[in-house]
Amino acid sequence: MTYGFTGKLLRVNLTNGTVSVEDSSKYNSYLGGAGTGNRIIYDEVPLGTKPYDEANKVVFAVGPSTGTSAPCSGRTTITSLSTFTKGNAVVHAHIGGEVAQHMKASGYDIFIIEGKASTPVYIKIADDDVTIEDATKLWGKTTRETSIEIMKELGKPFTVTSIGLAGENMVNLACVINAANHCAGAGVGAIFGSKNLKAVAMYGTGAVHVADPAKVLQLNEYVMKDLIGANNNHVVPSTERPWAEYSHPKSRWTGRPGLTWGAAEGGPVDTGDSIPGDINTVGYRTQKSVFDHGAVAEKYTVKMTGCTSCPIRCSSTVHLPELEKEGYVSAVSNTCMPNFMWSVILSKFKDYVEEGDGKFYANIAAMSTADDLGLWDNYGELPKTIAYFIKNGYLEKILPAEEFAALRWDLYEAGDAGFIKDIMYKISTKSGEIANLALGAYFVAEKYKDVVGEDYLNAKAVSVMMKNGSSKHHGNECAAQVGALTNIFYNRDCMTHTVINIVGSGLPYQVQKRIIDGLFGEGAIDMPAKYTAMNESKAKFAKFGIVRQSLHDSFTLCNWVWPLTFSPLKARNYEGDLSVEAQYMTAVTGENWSKEKLDDAAEKAIQLLRAMTVMAYGTVDMYNEHDQFNDWVYDDDPDVAAFTEGTVKMDREDMKIAYKMMYKEMGWDEETGAPTRSTLEKFDLKDIADKLEEMNLLP
Structure with a gap:
């Protein structure tokens, strides 16, 4: 019997x-998830293929x-x-909900969709x-309507992942939605x-076999009692509690x-x-609606929900009856950027039920619309782009006069979310020039x-991190050079x-420093907005971040919670277990898997992805052609020098050192950032090294 893996790949042409x-x-050997996806795309999709090619x-x-x-094992990559x-290189989307469970219970580790239906x-x-x-x-129905219709046809146990108008019209920033609110973007x-x-509708009834069920249950209890915190594994409460040594107002507990x-x-x-x-109260820790929207959300909160196998329940379900009068779905659930980002498009908000509730209502109305249309915000980039074009007068310049005047x-x-809804529909149906704002x-x-x-990509208000168009999804504001460097590995946020x-x-x-410096060396972690120069410990910390993310995207575990670096227990000195x-x-x-062996398997996926990106870009010079930040990373706070307390800006010369240290840590050429033959062969990727050499892309 095969344990953990089903041993089956499903292919639908x-x-x-x-x-x-x-x-x-x-x-x-690629573990699953992202690692497996990388290898299959490399093996089966010819180099030079464009995303919309058959x-x-x-x-x-x-x-x-x-x-x-x-x-927290209910994720699918x-x-x-x-x-x-830029480059149309390989990307990963991640989806929660019920997809992973039903796919595995149907008997499949992998599901490949190929070809094109007539x-x-x-x-x-x-x-x-x-x-x-x-x-x-x-065709033409919303994601919600599609799910309902298919479930009626097949029976309710099916979980449905569908597209809306944005996907049908091949809007670059279109997503798929599972179970009404779980999104896979990219x-x-x-x-x-x-x-x-x-x-795609799935319903699996099979079992997943494990080699040592008793040990799995023992680990579950250990994780739940000793290690797990709240959303993002925040391990202290947001308010002072008699049982807590520490609290922090920005904690998601x-x-x-x-x-x-x-x-x-x-x-x-x-x-x-x-x-x-x-264990029994973990699901109450993350009151996410109030965290995202403030006190106004409490009376509208139905419950916290989430993905299969997840005790955290970080997705807030809210019900706003007043929205039904304006044609919105009034009961919605979400946990991330769509929950609170679309409102940046408006400069003021109309009140609904009580004074000051307009922004909350606008966000929920817009999120409801985006989910129905299957329109992805790209970690806030799309609403920020729309807002930027409006507020800087660019929208009037790029739209024909008649189209501009026809906007609501x-x-x-009036501060009405209907303005956002109108633009979303125009984008999702590719009606007019404004739809181009969703190109990426x-x-x-x-x-x-x-x-x-040059102003647009270099505007902090838009927060596009990389010159290749990747959004900032935590960067230099997160552990200085460590957070910045983690952005160079991907072709999206x-x-x-x-x-x-x-x-x-x-x-x-000081608690963080004791634990993190203990893992990666002195100076690995800086105080917030009190940064120091780059050092090798920071490079090790950054590599850990990337490798563990790859592990969780492949294994697959939710990287909003894993790894369990810290613990909520004072008795453990707040130390987690990696x-x-x-x-x-x-x-x-x-x-028998050691921590080091598993990390190596996760790194294999990263090394392959890097090599594939070199091929997609057609250059070994990843430093200049792929890895560069937009100028706002360096030019933020123009009157303040980098490393001054209170700023998170980076220093250009220091980051040149940081790149070299990071490349060295990954076993890449220190000048170009391209993987070397010796490193690829270390991870059993000799065939990839051979292909790079054939293409004259080995450093």
């Missing part, structure tokens, strides 16, 4: 309508942890080609019964649309006596005290360079929760 099952074991593929992949009951950043279809997966179904009647929705694929889920069925539910070690400026002046920042800058010049979970944990700096993933891997697979 939309061009010829064939369904096949193959042995997936040849990919086991030859492009979409790879769903889960890892050995999926379906084992390990906390989706791999394809970028629609929205008419709209959806894929039905029910264990080994896999079919391609007609979706003509679903342009995957647009690639679905290019393949005439409306949705917001639950406390007197704070309720005010709109819960049957009456308000008090979140109470969730004392460390009490009356709603804008790099392509927006290229298209309108005669209008915006880096999502370095590994690092932000540490610096944002709520623990005092060996837990390897312990799970051993218990699940029955093979």
